[in-house]
Amino acid sequence: MVDTTLRALLAPVVEGLGLDLEDVEVTAAGRRRRVCVVVDRDGGIDLDAVADVSKAVSDVLDASDALGSAPYVLEVTSPGVDRPLTQPRHWRRARGRLVSCRLTDGTAVDGRVVDSTDDSVTIDTSTGPWTGAMIDVAQARVQVEFRRTDEEGE
Numbered sequence: 001m002v003d004t005t006l007r008a009l010l011a012p013v014v015e016g017l018g019l020d021l022e023d024v025e026v027t028a029a030g031r032r033r034r035v036c037v038v039v040d041r042d043g044g045i046d047l048d049a050v051a052d053v054s055k056a057v058s059d060v061l062d063a064s065d066a067l068g069s070a071p072y073v074l075e076v077t078s079p080g081v082d083r084p085l086t087q088p089r090h091w092r093r094a095r096g097r098l099v100s101c102r103l104t105d106g107t108a109v110d111g112r113v114v115d116s117t118d119d120s121v122t123i124d125t126s127t128g129p130w131t132g133a134m135i136d137v138a139q140a141r142v143q144v145e146f147r148r149t150d151e152e153g154e
Helices: 002-016 047-063 088-093
Strands: 020-029 032-040 072-077 098-103 108-116 120-125 128-133 137-142
Touching: 002 020, 002 032, 002 047, 032 047, 047 072, 088 108, 108 128
Parallel strands: 032 072
Antiparallel strands: 020 032, 098 108, 098 137, 108 120, 120 128
16 A cells, blocks of 8 residues: 555656656565665666656655655665566567567467567567567566677677
């Protein structure tokens, strides 16, 4: 419930800075609470963006009673490289990246994201391109690559 309240409180602040609020998580950390705010935008975020979000979110939290009087530790971060792809914007940002998908029919699709829309995604697989509806993807994650294919010739 606190996470939902915080999401509603913080989303306009984060969006006002030109970023997307991906997640808000509150966990107990001794006598304090840990508030983790996950943000992202096309092209990724840098330390200046993290600092801007941290200041703005801290100001809003201090001025509200959303956390009560309990002290908190604020953490502002970006999603990890292997985060799940759940929104069309995640797929757009994963263009060119290697992904592993489990479809709703139980089959798997692995390959590189070629294109995406709000409703569909095209993945270049080892057997050729696969295009499917987003609703047919049960779970998808970007795969960590230590050496990208386009870097092999360098």
